[in-house]
């Protein structure tokens with residue numbers, strides 16, 4: 001294949017999605033593997049190499065972009081990611097460079113999603129926004145005046161670890177009460193056991209052995225009162241937090257991305273309504289809540305690819 005392509009990799013808490021696309025965002029191959037299957041990063045890299053090689057695409061790759069939890073653009077390492085089984089500091093960018101013999105750029109997975117959304121998605125018209133990724137955890141990427149905010153050490157924008165409830169739920173980061181312990185796929189599932197309600201006993205959720213956040217959303221849609229309460233609690237917790245974060249960067253919009261956000265307009269409308277209830281008056285009715293336009297295309301993979309084009313230009 002003659003077209004120059006970038007390899008984009010999104011390392012999530014559950015799956016590793018990856019694919020190749022050109023500088024226009026045209027995708028030529030995309031797939032995902034469960035990351036729990038790979039005990040070491042080297043085994044994962046080998047599998048990605050094998051699958052890309054099988055497609056005959058290795059020679060066309062001009063660079064590699066990686067979005068990963070706690071990925072640091074300055075050092076190319078993943079550091080102490082609470083939702084990954086690989087512990088400590090992992091030099092992921094250099095491990096990819098060694099195997100593929102191509103330049104690799106690594107950043108936080110939510111930052112990669114923000115770039116993808118800005119170049120190809122629902123943030124094309126925005127210079128000031130924040131993306132909120134709702135998956136195994138809660139990630140965020142903050143864009144101010146068209147630039148991603150990295151901070152002095154590359155770790156800016158960890159909204160998921162604002163401690164919103166003193167001595168609240170224990171977080172994967174080792175602290176208590178972080179936003180992502182309430183607002184994320186795992187947070188929704190924790191709410192099933194940790195919230196109390198007169199409707200709990202009659203709920204179908206009380207009879208189920210294994211529950212996913214999708215089950216809770218589906219049951220809420222079909223009128224299960226306890227499931228509705230959980231979704232409402234989740235939207236209220238997120239809306240209240242987003243109201244406070246507005247004080248930091250005064251965004252024109254928050255873009256909700258990932259598993260939970262796929263429940264689309266009704267959840268986003270609830271979040272918006274709670275945000276407006278709690279927000280400082282100078283920000284009232286100024287901030288949109290949008291849902292990512294790139295679920296099907298995977299904004300994180302596109303965003304990871306766009307790291308490469310950004311670097312080459």
Ligand SMILES: [Zn+2]
Nearest residue numbers: 161171173178
């Ligand atoms: Zn935390």
